[in-house]
Amino acid sequence: MPATEMLSGAEILLRALKDQGVxxxxxxxxxxVLPIYDALFQQNAIRHILVRHEQGAVHAAEGYARSxxxxxxxxxxxxxGATNAVTGLVDALMDSIPVVCLTGQVPTHLIGNDAxxxxxxxxxxxxxxxxxxxxxxxxxxxxxxxxxxxxARSGRPGPVVVxxxxxxxxxxxxxxxxxxxxxxxxxxVLDPDPAAIATAIRMLKSAKRPIIYAGGGVINAGxxxxxxLTEFVHLTGFPCTNTLMGLGAFPASDPQFLGMLxxxxxxxxxxxxxxxxxxxxxxxRFDDRVxxxxxxxxxxxxxxxxDIDPSSVNKNVRVDCAIIGDAGxxxxxxxxxxxxxxxKPDTGALAAWWKQIEQWxxxxxxxxxxxxxxxxxxxxxxxxxxxxELAQETGKDTFxxxxxxxxxMWAAQFWKFERPNRWMTSGGLGTMGYGxxxxxxxxxxxPDALVIDIAGEASIxxxxxxxxxxxxxxxxxxxxxxxxxxxxxVRQWQELLHGGRYSESxxxxxxxxxxxxxxxxxxxLRATKVGELDDVIREMLRVDKAVIADIxxxxxxxxxxxxxxxxxxxxxxxxxEDEGPKKGGGPGVTEEGMVLV
Amino acid sequence: xxxxxxxxxxxxxxxxxxxxxxxxxxxxxxRVIGLFSGRGYNIDSLTVAAVDEDKHLSRITIxxxxxAMVIEQIxxxxxxxxxxxxxxxxxxxxPHIAREMALFKxxxxxxxxxxxxxxxxxxxxxxxxxTTESFVFEMTGATDxxxxxxxxxxxxxxxxxxxxxxxAIARGPKGIHG
Numbered sequence: 101m102p103a104t105e106m107l108s109g110a111e112i113l114l115r116a117l118k119d120q121g122v123x124x125x126x127x128x129x130x131x132x133v134l135p136i137y138d139a140l141f142q143q144n145a146i147r148h149i150l151v152r153h154e155q156g157a158v159h160a161a162e163g164y165a166r167s168x169x170x171x172x173x174x175x176x177x178x179x180x181g182a183t184n185a186v187t188g189l190v191d192a193l194m195d196s197i198p199v200v201c202l203t204g205q206v207p208t209h210l211i212g213n214d215a216x217x218x219x220x221x222x223x224x225x226x227x228x229x230x231x232x233x234x235x236x237x238x239x240x241x242x243x244x245x246x247x248x249x250x251x252a253r254s255g256r257p258g259p260v261v262v263x264x265x266x267x268x269x270x271x272x273x274x275x276x277x278x279x280x281x282x283x284x285x286x287x288x289v290l291d292p293d294p295a296a297i298a299t300a301i302r303m304l305k306s307a308k309r310p311i312i313y314a315g316g317g318v319i320n321a322g323x324x325x326x327x328x329l330t331e332f333v334h335l336t337g338f339p340c341t342n343t344l345m346g347l348g349a350f351p352a353s354d355p356q357f358l359g360m361l362x363x364x365x366x367x368x369x370x371x372x373x374x375x376x377x378x379x380x381x382x383x384x385r386f387d388d389r390v391x392x393x394x395x396x397x398x399x400x401x402x403x404x405x406x407d408i409d410p411s412s413v414n415k416n417v418r419v420d421c422a423i424i425g426d427a428g429x430x431x432x433x434x435x436x437x438x439x440x441x442x443x444k445p446d447t448g449a450l451a452a453w454w455k456q457i458e459q460w461x462x463x464x465x466x467x468x469x470x471x472x473x474x475x476x477x478x479x480x481x482x483x484x485x486x487x488x489e490l491a492q493e494t495g496k497d498t499f500x501x502x503x504x505x506x507x508x509m510w511a512a513q514f515w516k517f518e519r520p521n522r523w524m525t526s527g528g529l530g531t532m533g534y535g536x537x538x539x540x541x542x543x544x545x546x547p548d549a550l551v552i553d554i555a556g557e558a559s560i561x562x563x564x565x566x567x568x569x570x571x572x573x574x575x576x577x578x579x580x581x582x583x584x585x586x587x588x589x590v591r592q593w594q595e596l597l598h599g600g601r602y603s604e605s606x607x608x609x610x611x612x613x614x615x616x617x618x619x620x621x622x623x624x625l626r627a628t629k630v631g632e633l634d635d636v637i638r639e640m641l642r643v644d645k646a647v648i649a650d651i652x653x654x655x656x657x658x659x660x661x662x663x664x665x666x667x668x669x670x671x672x673x674x675x676x677e678d679e680g681p682k683k684g685g686g687p688g689v690t691e692e693g694m695v696l697v
Numbered sequence: 698x699x700x701x702x703x704x705x706x707x708x709x710x711x712x713x714x715x716x717x718x719x720x721x722x723x724x725x726x727x728r729v730i731g732l733f734s735g736r737g738y739n740i741d742s743l744t745v746a747a748v749d750e751d752k753h754l755s756r757i758t759i760x761x762x763x764x765a766m767v768i769e770q771i772x773x774x775x776x777x778x779x780x781x782x783x784x785x786x787x788x789x790x791x792p793h794i795a796r797e798m799a800l801f802k803x804x805x806x807x808x809x810x811x812x813x814x815x816x817x818x819x820x821x822x823x824x825x826x827x828t829t830e831s832f833v834f835e836m837t838g839a840t841d842x843x844x845x846x847x848x849x850x851x852x853x854x855x856x857x858x859x860x861x862x863x864x865a866i867a868r869g870p871k872g873i874h875g
Binding site: 251284286411 | 719720723724727728731735766769770773774776777778779780781782
């Protein structure tokens with residue numbers, strides 16, 4: 101291509117996307133982006149997926165990104181197109197998901213004039229993104245797009261907005277191709293400081309009650325980082341727990357896995373965190389859902405924090421050793437240093453620690469009682485367990501997305517993730533309506549895989565319009581609704597904290613989900629009692645179409661174990677019978693905890 | 698190599714003078730201010746101006762206060778903004794000079810007017826505007842010197858003050874990129 105070839109801004113944009121290896125864009129057209137849609141029409145390299153709402157486009161791009169490790173791409177118009185995308189952008193920011201969102205903008209000469217469908221997109225999305233750009237010159241389009249992809253995927257990944265005024269998309273300019281020089285100011289540290297690695301190894305080798313706590317940073321560092329984590333855990337013989345975002349980074353079936361930790365984590369994971377003497381956190385951020393009451397969080401331990409983002413270190417929890425870098429490179433360095441170090445770990449103490457952990461594990465904190473009489477009401481946990489078991493029988497590569505609430509936590513507790521990138525859930529922002537569009541993005545990236553959105557009847561209605569997208573692109577996504585006719589987690593908190601006053605948490609006037617599925621050209625199924633459950637799941641998995649399975653479950657079931665807000669790890673509630681003396685708000689709930697979310 | 702400092706459990710607050718070298722581009726100041734307001738950090742003073750036209754660099758000087766842990770967070774949060782080249786905590790990194798400039802308008806006649814001029818002289822403030830019933834004094838110095846001058850001018854007819862906020866630089870031969 102001669103360097104002097106004159107192209108429109110929209111053509112430059114598509115060339116730059118192609119050079120970035122983009123094959124799919126999730127979007128919705130509008131006036132300001134018509135030049136891009138016209139350019140898209142005249143090429144075949146990039147596939148455009150027409151969503152039904154811009155929030156869905158961003159979540160779909162997140163699902164695509166999380167299941168492939170690539171950058172997800174969104175294309176929306178100016179004004180409402182951009183503002184509708186904001187929830188998705190913040191979701192991607194909180195969960196560190198690489199997304200590039202292209203927004204249309206009114207022509208440059210109208211910016212600031214309150215033009216039709218004008219919004220201050222860069223102003224609105226500044227705190228909603230890792231970075232954003234307003235392109236004011238057609239010759240900058242290529243450079244800015246490449247920079248946006250670099251920023252989105254480098255360091256701690258995140259969403260980047262590129263705002264493109266309509267005249268810039270029409271004007272002719274020059275495309276200079278891929279950049280050759282490194283970024284001027286943004287160069288995150290990837291390789292860990294050897295001194296920090298040495299300090300960490302010294303602490304780990306002297307540990308008597310160690311634990312490894314791994315998060316989404318390991319997943320973001322690529323599948324090799326998950327392999328290295330598994331290698332390191334096996335090498336050390338230490339117990340390993342994962343955060344909600346980290347599920348799949350370590351195989352759930354491994355005997356050294358303690359399950360998820362945190363508010364609805366396992367008894368053994370939380371008590372091991374509380375009682376450990378050395379903690380290694382890799383790629384997690386000491387979120388409040390993980391730590392519980394900060395001043396009582398793992399009070400007697402030396403803490404090592406490995407993270408790519410220096411601002412995560414000492415933000416919530418003061419640590420004794422910080423390692424800044426890419427999780428994969430840190431794990432490789434830790435493995436090498438562990439092997440090279442002559443000191444022997446205290447195997448006697450480790451054996452005693454495991455004995456203690458096995459006692460905690462023996463409490464079987466996730467147990468539930470399912471009456472197997474065929475006419476019995478379905479327990480939500482049982483529904484997920486059967487879904488898991490029957491999905492295994494298909495032998496298909498399976499990806500799970502969720503909405504937000506009780507069903508999400510049960511999915512995290514009961515699904516056994518053996519590999520990374522198979523679990524997509526809104527962790528940081530807690531966005532109801534995430535799961536269906538995310539599943540859509542996953543299915544686009546993995547056409548032959550089994551993709552299931554484990555949903556609640558309230559969450560699913562927040563982006564139900566995307567059923568139309570599933571139909572248009574024949575995406576056989578399975579929507580598995582645990583229908584308890586309540587915003588279950590809200591109801592649970594109202595039961596535990598607000599005297600059972602179920603203010604506005606009842607899902608009134610629900611649609612008939614079977615008919616709803618059918619009206620969107622999908623298959624609708626329903627199970628109302630245990631005897632019907634397996635048949636419904638089998639049929640859902642058999643059908644090569646989008647399915648909504650409406651699983652009517654026990655309306656009063658609560659999600660346990662639970663560490664109430666403001667409580668410490670060792671104050672967790674194991675189940676309804678464990679709720680202790682009721683005072684004030686409810687079991688284990690302090691005045692201080694009441695004000696927390 | 699970015700060194701992570703280990704703040705202790707000290708809950709006492711301190712003031713910090715932070716110099717930030719940024720790309721001179723649209724929105725960069727909004728990013729910095731948004732970071733402070735969004736995360737609830739204090740801004741005692743903030744100044745910004747282009748310092749290198751060729752390299753498109755601006756320098757922001759922020760005076761803030763907080764516990765050691767909060768100040769460390771502020772620096773780390775600033776450092777991860779994409780258009781930021783360098784963050785330096787002048788308060789921690791050795792001796793530095795911090796100055797601000799202010800204009801003071803003082804109106805009065807007779808003895809008060811003479812007294813104002815006498816004090817201005819003692820403070821080495823310059824008279825940059827004068828009428829028969831007013832002065833505008835210009836003064837450059839450390840923040841507390843300006844505060845002291847303003848306090849003395851108040852009973853003598855201080856009408857208004859305009860201050861630049863603090864600019865600061867480290868002592869010695871090394872630059873911020875040092």
